[in-house]
Amino acid sequence: MRKNIHKTVAVFAVIAALTSGCRSSEEYKKLTQAGNQYAHAVNELLTAASEIRIEATSEKLLQDDRILNQNENDYRTISKDDEEKLTIINDIRSHNQLLQNYFSKLQDLATSDAPDKAKTEIDGIAGNLNSVSKKLQGSDLITNKSLLQGVTNLVINSQIRGALREELEKRHEVILKELTIQQEVLNTLSDSMKKDVKSIQSAQEIRLVIRPLIQPKPIKNEDEWVQSRKKILLMDRKIEEIKNASNALGEFKEIYQASVEGKLTLARLNNHLQDIDSFLALVQNTK
Numbered sequence: 710m711r712k713n714i715h716k717t718v719a720v721f722a723v724i725a726a727l728t729s730g731c732r733s734s735e736e737y738k739k740l741t742q743a744g745n746q747y748a749h750a751v752n753e754l755l756t757a758a759s760e761i762r763i764e765a766t767s768e769k770l771l772q773d774d775r776i777l778n779q780n781e782n783d784y785r786t787i788s789k790d791d792e793e794k795l796t797i798i799n800d801i802r803s804h805n806q807l808l809q810n811y812f813s814k815l816q817d818l819a820t821s822d823a824p825d826k827a828k829t830e831i832d833g834i835a836g837n838l839n840s841v842s843k844k845l846q847g848s849d850l851i852t853n854k855s856l857l858q859g860v861t862n863l864v865i866n867s868q869i870r871g872a873l874r875e876e877l878e879k880r881h882e883v884i885l886k887e888l889t890i891q892q893e894v895l896n897t898l899s900d901s902m903k904k905d906v907k908s909i910q911s912a913q914e915i916r917l918v919i920r921p922l923i924q925p926k927p928i929k930n931e932d933e934w935v936q937s938r939k940k941i942l943l944m945d946r947k948i949e950e951i952k953n954a955s956n957a958l959g960e961f962k963e964i965y966q967a968s969v970e971g972k973l974t975l976a977r978l979n980n981h982l983q984d985i986d987s988f989l990a991l992v993q994n995t996k
Contacts, residue, residue, distance in 0.1 A: 746985045747961050751805045753992045754895065755798050757951075758902050762798075765905035766791050768912035800844050801894055807838040808887060815873060824872040831876060835883070842887055850894040857886055866971030877969060888962035895959065899951070906948040913941050951991045960984070 766787050773779055811834050817827040845851065863881050865874060917937045921928050928934045964981055967973040 746982060746989070748805060748809045750985050750988055750992075751891075751895070752802060753989060754898070754951075755802050755805075757992050758898050759795055759798050761902050761905045761909070762794055763791060765908045768909050768916070771916065772912050797845075797848050797850060798898075800841055800848075801850075801891070801898070804838070804841045804845060804887070804891060807834055807841060808884075808891065810834050811838065811884065815876065818872050818876055828872065828876070835880060838887060839883075842890055845890055845894055848894075850897040851890065852897055853893065856889055856893060863966060863969050865969055868971065869969070881969060885962065885966065888965060892959045892962055902951070903945075903948050906944055910941055910944045913937075917941065947991070951988070 770779060770784060770787060773783070811831065814827050814831045814834060818824050818831065846854075846857070851857075863877075863885065865877050865881065869877065918934070918941060921934060960981060964973065964977070967977070
């Protein structure tokens with residue numbers, strides 16, 4: 710696993726802290742683990758999307774250059790598009806980090822004897838989250854704007870009291886909306902990755918498989934050619950697996966909702982963790 714795992718605490722741990730009489734230490738640990746793994750998995754997906762995007766456009770430049778010699782302006786045009794795409798991906802990364810910061814401060818709000826500082830910090834985080842959210846809502850990553858209009862109103866668990874309850878009553882619809890935004894942009898990003906991989910696959914099959922094969926001279930390193938062909942032909946299958954597995958990331962919103970409403974079970978948490986572990990393994994395997 711990558712070393713830069715975000716050491717954040719999910720909202721599940723906040724709920725567990727307030728209802729510790731009903732939850733075991735094992736469940737508390739898994740609640741926290743789920744939040745940490747979710748943050749890590751989102752960042753891994755964003756890193757993979759950035760790398761795949763650059764590889765796809767690099768292959769396109771090489772492909773176009775074989776047809777008609779490219780100039781600096783051609784290169785700058787594609788690079789500008791890449792920079793815009795990477796900027797959006799960085800906005801998603803910031804959005805993810807702000808959500809995790811928010812959940813972490815909820816824990817402070819729940820466990821502190823003097824919650825005023827946490828309240829002030831939460832207000833600041835919420836303001837920054839709103840700014841980044843507006844950028845994402847204005848991007849082409851949200852294809853179904855109507856999804857943001859019908860956010861469910863949660864019934865907050867009666868065991869949640871005090872400052873935490875006040876905060877959830879004040880902002881739980883906003884956080885559900887932000888999780889819906891993240892769910893939508895991750896789905897769209899997965900589709901974009903699939904298209905980029907198709908482009909890479911087509912270009913590399915020509916460059917690394919077909920062109921060496923049709924040369925008059927025999928292929929110098931046959932084992933390398935075989936491995937390249939296998940990797941290229943199986944590339945789209947791997948990205949399809951990643952797209953399917955990324956559905957586990959979308960489930961985080963439902964996990965959050967269940968935890969706030971007091972409906973989250975240990976069995977569901979275990980299944981969620983297994984799904985995220987599978988997703989991480991697939992993403993790591995593409996690098």
